[in-house]
Amino acid sequence: MPELPEVETIVRDLRDRLVGRVIREVVVILPKVVASPAPEKFASLLAGREITGLARRGKYILVSLSGDRVLVIHLRMTGQLVYYTRPEPFPKHTHLLFYLDQGVLRFTDLRQFGRVRLAHKRELDDVPGLRDLGMEPLDAGFTEQEFVRRLKRSQRMVKPLLLDQAFLAGLGNIYTDEALHRSGVHPERRAAGLSTREARNLCRAIREVLSEGVALRGTSVQHYVDGSGQRGRFQEILRVYGKRGEPCPVCGVPVERIRCGGRSTHFCPSCQKRSEK
DNA sequence: CGATTTGTTAGTAG
DNA sequence: CCTACTAACAAATC
Incomplete structure (x- = not known):
């Protein structure tokens, strides 16, 4: 059940490993975890992009990409996002694979509630869920x-x-x-x-x-x-x-x-x- | 084998 | 339209 501290930990871990990596190929195993765009378009739009940064907002993971796109990920209850340096045989409930120039990012989710979406950077504030988030309790601006x-x-x-x-x-x-x-x-x-x-x-x-x-x-x-x-x-x-x-x-x-x-x-x-x- | 688990959203009532 | 609350979703585990 990833809450703020879990998502923050994941983001910090992945930031060190993923920034500067280039996405070679995305394999969608369970299409319904891709909220938008359509899974084929999702995969083709991602290929070739460089990962430029990782951030957290609430329980959302935001992966910044070249070309002003952002991968918005919510793990809900049982989602996992794990980076591997070598392509190991992937376990049960693996729904997405991001093959990078070095290593693989794997999205697994036993209960299939987690969602991933690719958005334009400028339309981030319109993403449902992200749009209506309240104050960040650990931000300096939170009084x-x-x-x-x-x-x-x-x-x-x-x-x-x-x-x-x-x-x-x-x-x-x-x-x-x-x-x-x-x-x-x-x-x-x-x-x-x-x-x-x-x-x-x-x-x-x-x-x-x-x-x-x-x-x-x-x-x-x-x-x-x-x-x-x-x-x-x-x-x-x-x-x-x-x-x-x-x-x-x-x-x-x-x-x-x-x-x-x-x-x-x-x-x-x-x-x-x-x-x- | 039915109850339990949870984050979010859609739906209802007022 | 706002507020408060609830059902639904999914699937493994006990």
Whole structure:
């Protein structure tokens, strides 16, 4: 489940290996993972282009190419993007192969939810999903003030709000549960009902878990691997995600799991009260 | 063998 | 049109 730290790790890994490489040939094995243009056109438009840069926006991977084109990749739940220096036999669920002048970039996705699209650089802001993304929590321009202001404007429950990519870009189920626990906020609290102090704590906790996530190269609970196929280490310091029944590392009370906004949600009933402390 | 898992979007209700 | 919420998608794993 690649969230911001996982995507950031992949982008940094691949940047070192891919910038300056030239795409020789693209093989589309599962056409539906190519959102646009049509798979044949997608492949022919890519051949011969040089990779000039890699960037992240929310959970999107942006691969800049010569000729002002950009490859927009979203891994969704189980997508993987891994670079190999030599053409190894590719595993199950491999849907795209980018043969480069040196090495191969392989896109695999067990659940087939991930999507890849080739766009013009200037029409990037019109790409659905990318267009409506909210603030980048790790950007310098992201201020506590603005976060608190926007939080208090919403009547929604805080957890579904944090998962809304139009509100804040990059959080998923794991880091949201961890940030709420660290800031002592119950996931079902109404965003507007948080005190300023709680909202500020939440803001700091979000930045904290995301930075630590990046530092530990992501969370490998199930499928996530980085740009060279290695697992991350943030799962070693998870406090509540996937810990139902285990003692909260802060107070020892068993972690509970509920359904919130249709998502499984882990929290400590003692550290995260339903009403303001 | 049915329940569970998740990111996003399309759809509904108000 | 805006806000809040939910179903649907896919496929392996338990």
